Amino acid sequence: MLHCWPNGQLSRQTNASSIFTTFSRGPIHIMRRDTEVEHGGGEALGPLGQTDSFPNDAELSRTLMESSSKGVLSTLTGDGYPYGSLVSCVISGDGNPILLISDLAEHTQNVRLESRASFLVDTASSIDGDPLEGARLTLVGKMEILEDPVALADLYLAKHPYAAGYADFKDFNYWQLVVERCRFVGGFGHMSWMGADAYFQAEPDPFSANASHAIDHMNDDHADANLVFVQERGGVPEASAAQMVAVDRYGMTFQVSTKDGHRFSRVAFPEVAIESSQLEPFVIGLLQSLRDDA
Incomplete structure (x- = not known):
């Protein structure tokens, strides 16, 4: 059960590379399909899951x-x-x-x-x-x-x-x-x-004030919930571990461990958040619905 949701200070936006997911705990390297320019000659693996739920650049700005x-x-x-x-x-x-x-x-x-x-x-x-x-x-x-x-x-x-x-x-x-x-x-x-x-x-993301602490809370106390998210909605049923790396009004981004290495997975919320107080109930509600459907 999720409990004791922490209140946080303004989270640092530290995503890198191609998808800049608004609130993250470190650089995230995810190749985006609609970028103006992509550097490098290698084939980058895109994110799995509900990838149409990333914020657009105006919202990120x-x-x-x-x-x-x-x-x-x-x-x-x-x-x-x-x-x-x-x-x-x-x-x-x-x-x-x-x-x-x-x-x-x-x-x-x-x-x-x-x-x-x-x-x-x-x-x-x-x-x-x-x-x-x-x-x-x-x-x-x-x-x-x-x-x-x-x-x-x-x-x-x-x-x-x-x-x-x-x-x-x-x-x-x-x-x-x-x-x-x-x-x-x-x-x-x-x-x-x-x-x-x-x-x-565009509007600033309502989760900007407490996303960083929410991410720490999920990773420190609810690693099992992270795994449920990516297995059931994130397109990685074979995932062996998952760490939340970002969250915004549209959904959550995870770094996922599989037998073939690390991938990124996107899980959308059922609806778009409009205020900061919705972060905890959105996460808990989605988790409960997935467990009820299992």
Whole structure:
């Protein structure tokens, strides 16, 4: 029986290679059928099971932005050179990055002359090994100053309380990057462009706050349940062991041991989650239904 479901902190997004499954406990190498480019010349084995339940890149992008507190703002100097700056951020409800920056900063002087800019966020800090195995997202658009930033200022200071010490300085203002295009890279061989409409219409994953601890809980305390999932729904009836490596609003991803080696398996939830509290009942409910059918 599943019990004592742990509450967790924001999970680190550490998937690599071709399918970037939103919340994982390490790099996942799964070749995706619809990638723009796939590197390497070998034949990669795709995931088994209910593979149409992976999140799309717009959803992965919104979730990555939602979990980000900083990024690299790239602006154009007066003579046309790109100039990168590390800045703190918060994300507006529609997905635009909100920045608190000083008029004295080089990047602010740049955007007052040329509003075109980009903003990069990544998961490199959560990767043990090659940082290029992590996901990253570049938002491209135009910077604009916020004339009435009260609500967004509260949101920003809630995430960055230390900024209250200088937020009221006369030279500091809130700006947003109005997104026009996005470039998502989920790791080696997984990359795509998307328009602003797709990005804005996507929603962050509701399980982002507790996925990491849920994964640890399942692997530490319920390895038998993991095996039931992959044998009954994950397309690997011969599995001898299974470790959960990712979970999102659509389902769970497992690394599975078989006599022929390791494979990845995807198990979909019966319905799409809309709030974080559904994670535990979704997992327990699916497990119970599979055991009842056995």
